[in-house]
Structure formats: structure tokens, C-alpha cells
Amino acid sequence: MIEAVGLTKRYGAKTAVYNLSFQVRPGVVTGFLGPNGSGKSTTMRMILGLDTPTSGHVTIGGHPFRRLPNAPRQVGALLDAKAVHGGRSARNHLLSLAQLAGIPARRVDEVLGVVGLQDVAKRRSKGFSLGMGQRLGIAAALLGDPQVLLFDEPVNGLDPEGILWVRNLMKKLASEGRTVFVSSHLMSEMALTADHLIVIGRGQLLSDMPVKQFISANSADFARVRTPEGEPALRDKLSGVLVEAGGRVLSEPDGALRVTGLPLPRISDLAHGADVRLWELSPHQASLEEAYMRLTQGAVDYRSTDDKLAHLQAPPQPGQPGYGMPPGPSAPADAPQQGWYAPPPPGQNPYAAPQPPAAPAAPAPAAAPRPSLQKKPSDTTEDAR
Amino acid sequence: MAAVPAVLQSEWTKIRTVSSTIWTLASALIVTVAMSAALSAVLNSTFDELSELERATFDPTFVSFSGMVLGQLAMVVFGVLVVGTEYSSGMIRTSLAAVPQRATFLFSKIVVAGVLALAVGLVTSFLSFFLGQALLGEHRTTIGADNVLRAVVGGGLYMGLIAVFSMGVAAMLRSSMLSLGILVPFFFLISQILSAVPKAKEVAKYFPDQAGSKIMQVVPDALGSEKAPYGPWGGLGIMLVWVAASLLGGYLVLKRRDA
Numbered sequence: 001m002i003e004a005v006g007l008t009k010r011y012g013a014k015t016a017v018y019n020l021s022f023q024v025r026p027g028v029v030t031g032f033l034g035p036n037g038s039g040k041s042t043t044m045r046m047i048l049g050l051d052t053p054t055s056g057h058v059t060i061g062g063h064p065f066r067r068l069p070n071a072p073r074q075v076g077a078l079l080d081a082k083a084v085h086g087g088r089s090a091r092n093h094l095l096s097l098a099q100l101a102g103i104p105a106r107r108v109d110e111v112l113g114v115v116g117l118q119d120v121a122k123r124r125s126k127g128f129s130l131g132m133g134q135r136l137g138i139a140a141a142l143l144g145d146p147q148v149l150l151f152d153e154p155v156n157g158l159d160p161e162g163i164l165w166v167r168n169l170m171k172k173l174a175s176e177g178r179t180v181f182v183s184s185h186l187m188s189e190m191a192l193t194a195d196h197l198i199v200i201g202r203g204q205l206l207s208d209m210p211v212k213q214f215i216s217a218n219s220a221d222f223a224r225v226r227t228p229e230g231e232p233a234l235r236d237k238l239s240g241v242l243v244e245a246g247g248r249v250l251s252e253p254d255g256a257l258r259v260t261g262l263p264l265p266r267i268s269d270l271a272h273g274a275d276v277r278l279w280e281l282s283p284h285q286a287s288l289e290e291a292y293m294r295l296t297q298g299a300v301d302y303r304s305t306d307d308k309l310a311h312l313q314a315p316p317q318p319g320q321p322g323y324g325m326p327p328g329p330s331a332p333a334d335a336p337q338q339g340w341y342a343p344p345p346p347g348q349n350p351y352a353a354p355q356p357p358a359a360p361a362a363p364a365p366a367a368a369p370r371p372s373l374q375k376k377p378s379d380t381t382e383d384a385r
Numbered sequence: 386m387a388a389v390p391a392v393l394q395s396e397w398t399k400i401r402t403v404s405s406t407i408w409t410l411a412s413a414l415i416v417t418v419a420m421s422a423a424l425s426a427v428l429n430s431t432f433d434e435l436s437e438l439e440r441a442t443f444d445p446t447f448v449s450f451s452g453m454v455l456g457q458l459a460m461v462v463f464g465v466l467v468v469g470t471e472y473s474s475g476m477i478r479t480s481l482a483a484v485p486q487r488a489t490f491l492f493s494k495i496v497v498a499g500v501l502a503l504a505v506g507l508v509t510s511f512l513s514f515f516l517g518q519a520l521l522g523e524h525r526t527t528i529g530a531d532n533v534l535r536a537v538v539g540g541g542l543y544m545g546l547i548a549v550f551s552m553g554v555a556a557m558l559r560s561s562m563l564s565l566g567i568l569v570p571f572f573f574l575i576s577q578i579l580s581a582v583p584k585a586k587e588v589a590k591y592f593p594d595q596a597g598s599k600i601m602q603v604v605p606d607a608l609g610s611e612k613a614p615y616g617p618w619g620g621l622g623i624m625l626v627w628v629a630a631s632l633l634g635g636y637l638v639l640k641r642r643d644a
Contacts, residue, residue, distance in 0.1 A: 045478075045643070045644075048478075048481075048482045048485075049481070049482075049485045050478055050481055050482065050643060050644040051643035051644070052643060065485055066485040066486070067485075068485065071482070071483065071484075071485050072483045075482075077482050079478050079479070079482065080475050080478060082474075082475060083474065083475035083476055083477075083478050083479045084474060084475075084476055084479065085399070085403060085470055085471075085474045085476050086474060087403045087404055087405065087470075088399070088402045088403055089402065092398060092399075092402035095398055095402075096395045096396075096398040096399045096402070097395070097479070097483055099391055099394045099395040099398055100391050100392060100395045100483045100484060101391065101483070102388070102391055140479065
């Protein structure tokens with residue numbers, strides 16, 4: 001059980017983590033999500049007593065980490081895969097850690113086998129790939145057979161076999177009644193691994209709930225309705241009818257309508273009654289990735305923009321958004337904005353072809369929404385690979 | 386609470402499993418012994434060309450340690466790397482996550498590395514002495530002569546303390562490169578140069594290497610060197626104060642700063 005109360009960390013003027021309170025319970029895998037720079041690693045370091053919180057406190061099993069009796073036997077952590085002396089062999093690295101907690105050398109060979117590094121145990125870790133480094137870090141975390149495990153981005157650099165292995169390992173550790181706290185920015189990975197999610201953005205708690213609840217709370221299922229192109233009158237007419245019937249209608253940049261609050265058959269009936277033909281009427285269920293993007297879109301610190309190669313081709317245009325610009329007007333997360341975050345085209349929808357960049361009424365800088373469009377948030381298998 | 390014997394054992398594993406330990410300690414030994422032997426041989430053959438003052442204060446024991454000026458640099462590198470690589474590799478986070486008691490961590494590391502440096506220092510010192518005396522011919526002294534044993538053991542202590550001082554500095558600066566960049570020029574150039582400049586040498590007398598090296602002299606103010614307002618043990622005491630200060634500084638930095 002990990003418990004954080006009002007955890008705050010400031011580095012000079014920058015607040016990395018602000019007033020963060022949460023509990024990580026045993027027996028389930030708890031995912032810790034947030035965009036880059038949202039304070040995940042800082043929080044992990046504070047849990048491990050590496051960084052001292054500016055205010056607030058965090059305890060493991062009721063004790064601050066620095067006062068835990070025999071910490072390596074109680075808490076195992078993978079913080080940084082490359083945090084090993086490159087000149088030391090994998091086995092000796094683990095041996096030095098094992099000796100700290102009075103763990104016999106036999107256990108070192110055991111965990112090397114568990115993570116699949118037994119063949120390179122005698123090699124210097126300098127030549128390890130990122131994936132091998134992750135495995136070594138996981139071996140170090142497992143060494144003391146601890147009840148509490150922390151993993152910071154454990155699947156970074158792993159091959160598909162390794163990712164599957166880590167996923168099953170986490171679940172197995174949790175099913176043995178351990179506390180498993182895993183950070184990631186891969187929502188799709190968390191969807192498959194975690195039972196409970198803690199989401200932070202800009203160092204503040206955005207959400208703390210079971211995965212299922214998280215999806216339904218952060219994504220409204222909706223229907224996409226498309227009327228014949230070139231007949232805006234029909235579209236307006238249908239909007240009016242749907243709103244009258246109690247639905248909530250938003251228009252998407254490509255002209256489709258996003259309808260919430262009405263079941264599909266009812267929309268069809270209403271359209272029929274209003275004598276409006278439909279080109280599309282499709283149900284949409286938001287994926288975890290979508291829910292996550294929606295939740296954190298206002299809290300992204302580092303947002304990529306299109307590389308316009310401006311000074312390689314032509315003089316830069318004034319007012320062009322660049323790297324490090326504030327991410328534009330932030331809006332309440334429950335009001336989906338078309339320009340900001342549009343849902344992905346569902347499967348093979350011929351109508352959801354690439355949208356013209358001059359989409360109407362985009363409130364944000366023109367370049368800002370594109371990355372989220374390109375990322376195909378619904379494609380949950382893509383990132384997992 | 387990670388038990389101290391466990392941390393000591395772990396630090397010993399860490400130190401013996403990296404090749405830099407062997408290289409730095411072996412160079413400290415070889416450079417010191419070889420250079421001391423060479424200078425002893427040279428002084429033996431050119432003894433008659435020395436000035437009268439130098440001949441009057443000729444100190445065969447001190448002469449046989451003259452290679453330490455260079456050899457101590459290898460000790461500095463050893464001390465810096467033992468602490469500094471924890472930071473440069475990021476191992477410090479793994480270490481402190483395993484040993485949350487930072488004082489236990491730092492001082493166990495320094496005890497292990499310090500004892501090892503002291504042992505190598507003593508071997509170096511005795512080898513240098515006996516080889517140097519063998520090459521000094523008729524100007525030699527013996528280990529049984531007054532104060533000679535003190536000087537030879539003191540030579541080993543000096544090398545060990547230089548390494549420990551460097552560990553403290555590396556813990557304060559949290560970087561191998563920065564520590565080496567400061568310590569190597571300091572011991573090799575600044576301290577040597579300042580001790581030859583009028584007025585500045587009054588201050589330089591209290592530098593750790595200048596003060597500590599007095600323990601290796603059997604004849605006071607050997608070879609016409611500057612008179613010091615302290616004796617051999619007083620000099621070692623001044624060096625110990627420096628070492629204690631660097632360790633305290635290193636501990637405070639480790640305790641206060643985020644890893």
C-alpha cells in the first residue's frame with residue numbers, strides 16, 4: 001500500500017507536482033499515466049525517498065521510505081534502465097544489490113533466469129540494448145521478492161515478446177497480492193495491463209478510478225451522423241430536429257454531426273420523420289486512448305507541431321506556432337472541441353478521408369490539433385507493438 | 386535499516402567488479418615506485434652536485450618517496466571514480482533506493498574504498514622505500530633508524546588520505562569530470578607552484594598535500610625545503626582536518642540534495 005498525501009514538489013519556480021493525493025492498493029495493477037513532463041517520474045522518486053517533497057508526504061506500508069526497515073526486501077523499483085555502472089557485469093550488479101539485503105547469490109541467478117539474461121550475465125552492462133537494460137532493471141526490482149513494486153516505463157525499448165512478458169508479470173505479481181504501481185504514457189498498454197488508473201497532468205491529479213469507470217467517465221459514447229454533402233440545409237434541419245428531441249449535437253470539421261443523448265434507432269426515426277436522407281449513422285465507443293487524450297489534452301506540456309521546414313524553404317511566416325508555445329486556450333475537458341480533438345475515423349470510412357487543413361472554426365492554433373489526429377488514438381494495437 | 390555489514394559487503398562487491406579500481410590502484414603503485422626508484426638512482430649519482438644546504442638536510446627516506454607527486458594523482462582518480470561513477474552512471478538512484486540511509490551508504494563506501502586505498506598506499510610506500518634505499522648506495526638509511534618507520538607508514542597514510550579526500554570532493558561536486566578537473570590541476574600544479582611563490586607559500590603550507598607530506602620526512606625541512614610551523618604529526622593532523630571537511634561537505638550535499 002502506497003499512500004501519498006498532498007504531495008508537492010517545486011524546482012525553483014517550476015512546480016513539478018502539486019497537491020497530489022492517492023492510494024495504491026495491493027492486489028491490483030495500478031497504472032500511473034500522464035503526458036511527458038507531467039510529474040510521473042518525480043512522484044516515483046519521491047515515493048522512493050530520492051527526492052524530498054516540498055510539502056506533503058508519501059508512505060509505503062505506513063512508513064516513509066527512508067525509514068523502512070530493510071527497504072530492498074519490501075520495495076522493488078525500476079526507475080531508470082540505464083542506472084547501472086556500465087563497467088560492471090549484470091550478475092555483479094545484481095549481486096551488489098542482493099548483498100545489501102542479505103539475499104543469497106542463488107537468488108541473483110534465479111532472477112537472471114526469470115528475466116532471460118542468464119546468457120549475458122557475465123557481460124558488462126555497457127553493451128546492453130535498452131531492452132536488455134530494462135530486463136536488468138526488472139531483475140533488480142524482483143530481487144528481494146518485495147511486496148511493493150514500482151516500475152517507471154517498464155516496456156520502453158522492449159520487443160513484443162518482452163512487452164507481453166512484462167504485462168503478464170505485472171498481472172501475476174498483483175494476483176499474488178502485491179502492490180504494483182506502473183507508470184507509462186502508453187494508454188493502450190495500460191488498457192491491457194492495469195486494473196486501476198491514476199492519471200496526472202501538469203503535476204496534478206486528473207483521475208483516480210478503475211479502468212472501466214475511467215473509460216465511461218471520460219468518454220461519451222456518441223453517434224456520428226452524416227447528411228448528403230452539398231446540402232447544408234438538410235444538415236441544419238436534422239440538427240434542429242435532434243436538438244428538439246433532447247439530443248446534443250456538435251458538428252465535426254468535415255461536416256459530420258456528433259450526436260449524444262439519443263439512441264441510434266431514435267436518430268434514424270427522427271431523420272426519417274424530417275425527411276432527411278442519411279449517408280452515415282454509426283455508433284462510436286471511445287477507447288481508453290481516446291478517453292486519456294480527452295482528459296489530458298489541456299495538460300500537455302510538450303506538444304509537437306508540424307515540421308514546416310520553414311527556414312529551409314522560405315522565410316518564416318510571422319506568428320507561426322513553434323515548439324514550446326503555450327498549448328492554446330484550454331477548455332473544460334468535458335466539452336469536446338472539434339479543432340482540438342476529433343475522434344478517429346472509424347475503420348474504413350470513405351467519408352472520413354483526410355480533412356483539409358483549413359477546417360472551419362478551429363479555435364486553437366492551426367497546427368496544434370494535427371498530431372492528435374495523426375496518432376489514430378483508437379488504434380490500440382499500434383502502440384502496443 | 387540496511388545493516389552496515391551488508392552495505393560494506395555490497396560496496397566491496399561494487400569496487401572489486403569494475404576494472405577502473407585495478408587500473409587506478411595499479412598505476413598509483415607502479416608510477417610511485419618506478420619514479421621514486423629513478424629519482425633515487427639519479428640523486429645517488431649526482432649527490433656531489435647538490436648545494437651545501439641540500440646535502441646537509443639530505444633525507445634518503447623522503448627521496449625514496451619522490452614519485453608520490455605523480456602517483457598521488459592516480460589515487461585522486463581512484464577516489465573520484467569510486468564516488469563519481471555512481472552519479473555519472475545513474476547508479477546512485479538504484480543505490481539509494483536500496484539503502485535509503487544516506488549516511489550509511491556514503492560512509493560505508495568511503496570506508497571500503499579508503500581501507501583499500503590505504504592498503505595499496507602502504508604497499509607502495511614500503512616498496513618505494515626499500516627499492517629507493519637499494520638504489521641510493523652509500524647515502525641510504527635503514528628502516529630501523531630513528532623516525533624512518535614513522536615516515537614509511539606515514540607515506541601509506543598519506544596516499545590513503547588523498548584518496549579519501551578526493552571521495553569527499555566528488556560527493557560534494559557529484560561529478561567525476563568536474564572533480565578531476567579541479568583536483569588534478571590543484572595537486573599537480575597549483576599546490577606545487579604556490580609553494581614556490583613568496584607570501585602565497587605561507588598559505589600553501591596548509592594545503593592538504595603540503596601539510597600531509599611532512600609525515601614522510603625524517604630530516605626536518607628535508608632537502609632545503611621550506612620550514613613549516615608544524616611537525617610531521619601536526620602536518621598529518623592538518624591533512625585530516627581537510628579530509629574531515631571534505632567528507633562532511635560530501636555528506637551534507639548527499640543528505641540535502643535530491644538524487
